Every structure is written in structure tokens, then in C-alpha cells.
Amino acid sequence: MKYTTPKIPHEDLFFKDVKFKTTGYYVKRFPKELEEFLIMDLDLKHSKRYYIDSVYRFYIDNLEELKTDITPFIEFYKSNNKFYGKPTISKTYPELLEQWIEATKKPEYTVEKLYELCIKGALPKPREKYNKMILGSLCDEAKEEFNKGVKLSFVIRKYINKEDINTLCKTCNKPMKQLSNECLKCSHKNKQRVSSKDREIRLKESMPDYITISKGNLDASDFYNEEYEINCSKCKGVFSYVFGSRERQFHCPVCDKKHITSKEKEIALLIPNCTINNRKIIPPKEIDIYSEEFKFGIEYNGLVWHSSGYSKHKMLNREYPKKAHLNKTLNCKEQGVVLYQIFEDEWFDDNKRDIWVSKILGKQKLHSRIFARNCEIKEVSTKESREFLDSNHLQGYTNASIKIGLFYEDELVLICTINKSRYTSKQEYELVRLASKKYITVVGGASKVLKYFERNYKPKSIISYANLRWSYGDIYKTLGFEYSHKTEPNYFYFKKNKYELFSRIKFQKHKLKNLLEVFDENLTESENMYSNNYRKIYDCGNLVFTKTYE
Numbered sequence: 001m002k003y004t005t006p007k008i009p010h011e012d013l014f015f016k017d018v019k020f021k022t023t024g025y026y027v028k029r030f031p032k033e034l035e036e037f038l039i040m041d042l043d044l045k046h047s048k049r050y051y052i053d054s055v056y057r058f059y060i061d062n063l064e065e066l067k068t069d070i071t072p073f074i075e076f077y078k079s080n081n082k083f084y085g086k087p088t089i090s091k092t093y094p095e096l097l098e099q100w101i102e103a104t105k106k107p108e109y110t111v112e113k114l115y116e117l118c119i120k121g122a123l124p125k126p127r128e129k130y131n132k133m134i135l136g137s138l139c140d141e142a143k144e145e146f147n148k149g150v151k152l153s154f155v156i157r158k159y160i161n162k163e164d165i166n167t168l169c170k171t172c173n174k175p176m177k178q179l180s181n182e183c184l185k186c187s188h189k190n191k192q193r194v195s196s197k198d199r200e201i202r203l204k205e206s207m208p209d210y211i212t213i214s215k216g217n218l219d220a221s222d223f224y225n226e227e228y229e230i231n232c233s234k235c236k237g238v239f240s241y242v243f244g245s246r247e248r249q250f251h252c253p254v255c256d257k258k259h260i261t262s263k264e265k266e267i268a269l270l271i272p273n274c275t276i277n278n279r280k281i282i283p284p285k286e287i288d289i290y291s292e293e294f295k296f297g298i299e300y301n302g303l304v305w306h307s308s309g310y311s312k313h314k315m316l317n318r319e320y321p322k323k324a325h326l327n328k329t330l331n332c333k334e335q336g337v338v339l340y341q342i343f344e345d346e347w348f349d350d351n352k353r354d355i356w357v358s359k360i361l362g363k364q365k366l367h368s369r370i371f372a373r374n375c376e377i378k379e380v381s382t383k384e385s386r387e388f389l390d391s392n393h394l395q396g397y398t399n400a401s402i403k404i405g406l407f408y409e410d411e412l413v414l415i416c417t418i419n420k421s422r423y424t425s426k427q428e429y430e431l432v433r434l435a436s437k438k439y440i441t442v443v444g445g446a447s448k449v450l451k452y453f454e455r456n457y458k459p460k461s462i463i464s465y466a467n468l469r470w471s472y473g474d475i476y477k478t479l480g481f482e483y484s485h486k487t488e489p490n491y492f493y494f495k496k497n498k499y500e501l502f503s504r505i506k507f508q509k510h511k512l513k514n515l516l517e518v519f520d521e522n523l524t525e526s527e528n529m530y531s532n533n534y535r536k537i538y539d540c541g542n543l544v545f546t547k548t549y550e
Contacts, residue, residue: 210234263347264288264300270360271298282331287339296338296363299328301537303344303494303501308526309535326489326540329468338363341469341540345499346394355394358438359470370413372444375406377452380415388415393435394470400432402457404449406442414442416449421463427546429457431464434475450479454549461548468540481545489538496533507534 135143138155146155169175171186215229268274271291278290278297287297304316306325311317325341332339340359346352361367380388380403388405389397400417407413414436421427431450436442453459464481466473473483492501507515509525516532526536 263344267298267300267342267347267360270357271364281335281337282328285328285331287332287337290337291364294363294365295336296340297332298360299325299339299341300347301325301341301343303499303537304496304535307494307535307537308530309496310530320536320538322489322491322538325538326468329540333472338472343469343501343537345494345501348499351391352394354438355392361439362441367439367441370408370440370442370445372406372414372442372448375408375413375442375445375448377404377406377448379403380405380412384412385415385417388412388437389417389433389435392438393433395433395467398432402453404452406445406449408442411437413437413440414445414449416446416453418453418457418462424463427461427463429459429462431462434464446475446479459549461546463544463546465542465544467542471543473543473545476545479547481547484544484546486543487541489541491536491538493529493534493536496535501537 135146135152142155142158145158146152169183169186172183174183210233212231212233213229214231264276268276268289271289271294273293274289274291276289278287279285281287281290281297288300289298291297306320308318308320309316329339329341340356340363342356346356358367382403384405385400385403386397398417400419402418403415404418405412405415415433416431417433418429419432421430422432423430434446434449436445462481463484464476465487466476468486473481477483491504493504493507494501507525507529509528512525512528513519516528518531519528520531523531529536
């Protein structure tokens with residue numbers, strides 16, 4: 001009987017990403033209804049990526065409400081946002097959204113409201129109807145100027161009768177005779193809040209009652225890059241904190257759920273009843289996403305924030321601890337928790353994201369199950385091996401002389417590749433790759449292919465490595481391997497603002513002279529790479545397992 005692929009929760013979120021030609025940046029792609037809305041006709045500038053991320057975050061947050069019918073919002077946004085399709089960030093996005101919601105409830109507008117919408121570039125559709133209403137309330141000189149081609153918003157500002165305006169200041173809630181969000185008095189006060197002292201006061205005023213600062217100086221001239229220690233009375237947590245320049249107040253990473261990345265929310269949709277930013281398992285460290293039911297957690301590691309390198313920003317101009325990722329994994333292992341550590345570039349890659357989704361569903365026992373006794377075993381070609389491993393293993397294909405596969409109804413569902421030992425002469429063979437097809441568990445498959453190898457090749461010994469970012473090597477214990485030792489974390493390089501990791505082997509110091517634009521023999525390998533806008537990120541290392549045959 002043919003197996004069935006399990007249904008992926010919120011599958012419509014996991015569409016392909018779009019890579020823009022000139023910038024090389026990736027942008028998350030939405031379901032079909034939003035595709036035209038997102039993919040602009042012009043290539044996007046760097047800052048545009050964050051703009052689209054904000055729209056995506058809104059989509060994730062309002063998934064239940066919007067998945068029924070998103071068309072009205074798309075049409076409203078496209079027709080009223082003058083920045084749509086241009087490489088400029090729209091500062092009116094929240095206002096447009098607010099007006100759209102209001103328009104669905106109150107289709108009729110007063111002339112005063114139309115004035116305000118026109119000034120903000122958010123005049124509702126059909127515009128001709130509202131243009132007539134606005135012009136009808138203005139003088140003849142205004143109509144003549146509009147007919148000459150002057151923008152309606154300029155005409156309104158020049159000829160409007162202030163007696164017709166009756167709006168409220170959003171700060172003091174007092175009536176005012178001007179088309180703006182704040183009255184002149186409040187606007188002037190806000191413009192004065194630029195000194196560090198004023199920022200300090202504003203921060204203290206906006207700080208939640210349950211947050212106190214036990215370390216750090218808000219009076220410092222560069223307090224945005226100061227390191228603080230904050231105490232939260234709600235969760236009794238103590239956290240180190242670097243205040244980001246884009247933030248407006250301190251927050252508790254446990255109690256304040258607004259400070260969660262859109263990618264973490266996206267992953268969390270795959271796991272029912274999970275907790276986000278959990279600090280109870282390995283305090284004071286945090287697990288981004290944790291499932292108590294299945295005892296596993298997920299760390300989503302942004303490349304820049306989890307790497308070493310040079311930067312004009314103090315918090316990024318650093319050496320990231322070599323064993324930070326490894327130590328968190330080992331802490332979880334001690335608590336009986338499996339921790340998956342996803343690197344940002346893998347979630348932006350369509351195929352690797354698919355593999356991670358498969359791993360996450362497999363941990364929840366949602367895979368289709370096939371029994372090895374129902375499969376045919378035979379050796380496969382290099383071409384088949386390459387295609388299968390590139391599609392189903394996070395590390396992809398690598399050369400191996402022995403390639404053994406399991407076939408279910410003539411379809412390759414599991415592969416094991418073995419080669420002569422690459423890194424040590426003490427072992428005869430190395431089990432290089434072991435992978436099953438995405439969303440499938442082959443029960444007894446690993447045991448069946450290993451017995452085939454032992455029967456046909458008569459090995460004296462074999463070694464294999466379990467990558468600690470996603471495996472504790474439990475399968476090797478089942479196959480009769482013994483734990484040998486743990487390796488040091490490996491590291492990779494990546495170019496700033498690019499989502500592609502390069503092996504350290506490619507950038508060994510003796511090769512750098514021919515690879516880098518700027519090279520100094522007196523600097524180390526890492527220093528030369530940092531000077532050329534590269535950053536370095538560490539993984540978790542490997543667990544080494546061996547098996548000896550008498």
C-alpha cells in the first residue's frame with residue numbers, strides 16, 4: 001500500500017522565498033493571494049526587506065482572521081499606498097491598516113475625514129467620488145489649481161478653511177484646527193526629546209512596573225550600547241540586556257511576547273501547545289521554542305547575532321563564545337531534552353527548511369511509517385545517491401564508494417553511504433550519511449542496511465559522527481556502536497547580509513591571498529576574514545561513535 005505524506009500544519013506559510021537579483025537578499029513569500037501584493041515590480045533595496053518582514057509579521061499574527069478573505073485588504077493597500085511598488089519604505093502602513101479596518105465598518109466619510117486621508121495619501125477607493133466631495137467644499141481658485149495638475153493634497157493645504165477642520169490631538173486629546181496627528185504644543189515637546197537625559201526620562205516612564213534595573217547606567221552618553229541587568233518580578237528572572245537602538249523600552253524576554261521574531265512564530269505554528277522563550281528548562285538560558293509534551297526544543301540562530309566579526313555596532317563587534325551553542329545543547333541533553341539548532345540560512349533555503357519541517361514533525365510522531373521488511377535492498381548509483389541526499393539530508397551529498405538503498409514499491413526511501421575512514425587510520429570504514437526520505441520513518445531501516453554492509457564487506461571496524469545540532473546519536477546506540485568522544489565545534493564563514501555559509505576548509509590561511517581583496521600576512525585567518533566583511537559562526541561539534549568487529 002502506498003504511504004501518504006503527512007499534512008503540514010499551516011502549509012501555506014512554507015512557500016518558496018524570492019531572491020532579488022541585484023541585492024541578493026531573500027524575502028519571505030506569501031500564499032498565492034498575497035504574492036502579487038508582496039512581489040514588487042522593482043528590485044528591493046536592503047531596507048525594503050524589513051518592510052516586507054513587517055507585513056509578514058502582521059500576516060502571521062492575524063492568520064486566523066485573514067486566511068478567510070485577504071482580498072479587500074490587498075486592494076485597499078495597493079490603491080491607497082503611494083509607496084507601493086517603489087523602493088521606499090511606507091511610513092503610513094499602520095495608519096493605512098487602521099483606516100482599512102475603519103472603512104470596513106464605516107464606508108461613509110465626513111469631508112473633514114477625507115481631508116485627513118488625502119493628506120496622508122490614504123484616500124479610499126473610488127477616488128473620483130471622494131475628489132468631488134473634497135473639491136465641492138473648496139473655493140473656485142482651488143478647483144482651478146487642481147485642474148491645472150496640482151496635487152489635491154497640496155490644494156487642500158493651501159485653500160482649506162481652518163474652520164472646517166475639527167480633529168483631536170492623539171497626545172493630549174484636545175481639539176485642534178490642523179490636519180496632523182498632534183497639536184503644535186505636543187509636537188514641539190516631542191521634538192525636544194532628543195538629548196540622552198530626555199531619553200532616560202522617557203525610558204523610565206515607559207518601563208513596566210515589574211521591570212527593575214540592577215546593573216547599568218542610563219546616564220551614559222552611549223547608553224544604547226550599555227550592558228544592563230534587569231529583574232522581572234513576574235517570572236522572577238534576572239537577564240542581561242543590551243538596549244537596541246530600534247527599541248523604545250526595556251522588556252522581559254519571558255513575559256513580553258511582542259518581542260518574538262516572525263520566523264520563531266512561523267516555526268511555533270508547527271508545534272501545538274509549545275511555549276516560546278522558555279527559561280524554566282535550563283535557567284537562566286532561554287530556549288526559543290519548547291514542547292513539554294515531546295521533550296524537545298528549537299533554537300533559531302540568526303547568523304549575525306550568533307557570530308563573530310567586526311562591526312560599527314558595539315554589540316556585534318565581538319568574538320562570539322566558541323562553545324555557546326554546544327553548551328546550550330549539552331545543558332538540554334542533561335535535562336533529557338532534544339534541542340534542534342536551526343541556522344538562519346537553512347530556514348531561508350527552500351529544501352533545507354523542508355528537511356527541518358520534516359524533523360520537527362517526526363519528533364511529534366507525525367511521519368508516515370514504512371517497515372524495512374517490506375522494502376527491497378540494493379546498492380544505488382552515484383547519481384541517485386546525490387539527488388536523494390541533496391534533497392533529504394541537511395549536509396547534502398558527499399563522496400562515498402558504497403551506497404546502499406532501501407526501495408519501497410520501486411521508490412528510494414532510505415540510503416546509507418559508507419567510505420574508507422577519512423579522518424583517522426584507526427578505523428577501517430566510516431558511515432558517512434544515513435538519511436530517509438522527508439516525512440517518512442523506515443522502521444528497522446538503519447539496521448537492515450548495516451547488516452547488508454557487514455555481510456557483504458566484512459569490515460573490521462567502522463566510525464560515524466552525529467551532528468549535535470540535530471542528533472544525540474541514539475540511532476548508533478541501537479546499531480551497536482559505542483560512544484568514543486566529542487569533537488570541538490566546527491565553524492563556518494559567511495559574507496555580511498548574505499545567507500550562505502562557507503566551510504572553513506575553503507578559507508584556510510594559506511589560500512586567502514588568492515581569495516580576498518585585502519590580505520595581511522601578519523594577521524590571523526579570522527582577522528583577515530573579518531577585515532573583508534566576513535563573519536564566523538560556530539556549530540555544536542559532533543559525537544563520535546565506533547563499532548569493532550572481532
